[in-house]
Amino acid sequence: MKNILVIGATGQIGSELTMELRKRYGNENVVAGYIAGAEPKGELKVSGPCAITDVTDATMIENVVKEHKIDTIYNLAALLSVVAESKPMLAWKIGIDGLWNVLEVARIHGCAVFTPSSIGSFGADTPHVNTPQDTIQRPRTMYGISKVTTELLSDYYHTKYGVDTRAVRFPGIISNVTPPGGGTTDYAVDIFYSAVKGEEFVCPIQEGTFMDMMYMPDALDAAINLMEADPSKLIHRNAFNVTSMSFDPEMIYKTICKYIPDFKMSYQVDPLKQSIANSWPDSLDDSCARKEWGWNPKYCLDAMTKDMLEKLRLKFK
Numbered sequence: 001m002k003n004i005l006v007i008g009a010t011g012q013i014g015s016e017l018t019m020e021l022r023k024r025y026g027n028e029n030v031v032a033g034y035i036a037g038a039e040p041k042g043e044l045k046v047s048g049p050c051a052i053t054d055v056t057d058a059t060m061i062e063n064v065v066k067e068h069k070i071d072t073i074y075n076l077a078a079l080l081s082v083v084a085e086s087k088p089m090l091a092w093k094i095g096i097d098g099l100w101n102v103l104e105v106a107r108i109h110g111c112a113v114f115t116p117s118s119i120g121s122f123g124a125d126t127p128h129v130n131t132p133q134d135t136i137q138r139p140r141t142m143y144g145i146s147k148v149t150t151e152l153l154s155d156y157y158h159t160k161y162g163v164d165t166r167a168v169r170f171p172g173i174i175s176n177v178t179p180p181g182g183g184t185t186d187y188a189v190d191i192f193y194s195a196v197k198g199e200e201f202v203c204p205i206q207e208g209t210f211m212d213m214m215y216m217p218d219a220l221d222a223a224i225n226l227m228e229a230d231p232s233k234l235i236h237r238n239a240f241n242v243t244s245m246s247f248d249p250e251m252i253y254k255t256i257c258k259y260i261p262d263f264k265m266s267y268q269v270d271p272l273k274q275s276i277a278n279s280w281p282d283s284l285d286d287s288c289a290r291k292e293w294g295w296n297p298k299y300c301l302d303a304m305t306k307d308m309l310e311k312l313r314l315k316f317k
Contacts, residue, residue: 003029004070006032006033008033033050057101058105066109072112081276106165122139131285151238168239171242172214194263244304
């Protein structure tokens with residue numbers, strides 16, 4: 001990777017990934033791609049080049065790629081799970097029609113492409129415990145359907161045209177920098193904000209609902225390390241199971257209580273979020289990622305909790 005374009009650079013993952021890539025590859029070598037109305041701000045704006053890059057406009061993508069001599073594209077444009085279910089046509093337009101545009105530009109200009117998938121690509125019929133890398137994927141949400149299609153279309157462009165496509169299946173991502181924006185796993189971010197603010201947390205996911213999660217620093221490493229990996233060792237490409245931890249609401253609540261003993265939590269289950277969560281795996285088998293490109297997360301639940309609370313306390317001082 002020499003010249004990198006991050007599409008969706010102002011989103012939850014994109015904003016932090018862009019800064020991490022600039023730290024590793026140089027500020028001028030990483031372009032923050034954004035859509036009108038979601039302009040970069042602060043350090044993201046001033047630290048390196050920015051360009052309007054609407055994933056639904058192939059000509060716009062191509063112009064940015066040519067102007068900045070891009071060789072690697074991180075395509076993060078997508079609607080999150082709950083939002084996608086309320087806007088299915090838009091979710092498809094951004095996630096799939098947009099991906100087609102990215103892949104076509106990459107085919108023409110020889111770019112590598114990272115487009116993340118998700119645990120949402122699995123469904124109710126998938127084995128829920130230690131979910132295998134290769135297994136049935138029959139999701140019943142538009143978010144999940146678009147993610148499965150993302151994996152298949154990326155594989156197609158690799159086998160048909162030789163485009164260097166790679167992806168991981170992200171679990172829920174927990175960040176202390178950017179707030180969540182409509183995902184099923186958002187409760188695992190919101191709970192920390194409530195704890196630090198001294199508020200009771202009302203959990204929308206019922207006790208006993210396990211889902212895979214990952215702290216943002218590990219998510220950034222996963223995305224970058226996979227793109228840096230030796231392609232001759234990659235068997236799966238689109239997309240690798242990756243995870244750091246699996247917990248239910250009670251587990252994260254009790255872990256926070258180790259550091260904030262008077263923290264309170266109650267339940268008010270959101271039917272849509274709960275139905276989506278029930279269709280997702282309880283835990284993933286990420287042994288293929290560990291074997292093929294050395295995936296090795298750094299954060300467990302306790303280490304993440306301690307760091308999240310420290311960072312958020314500084315944020316709200």
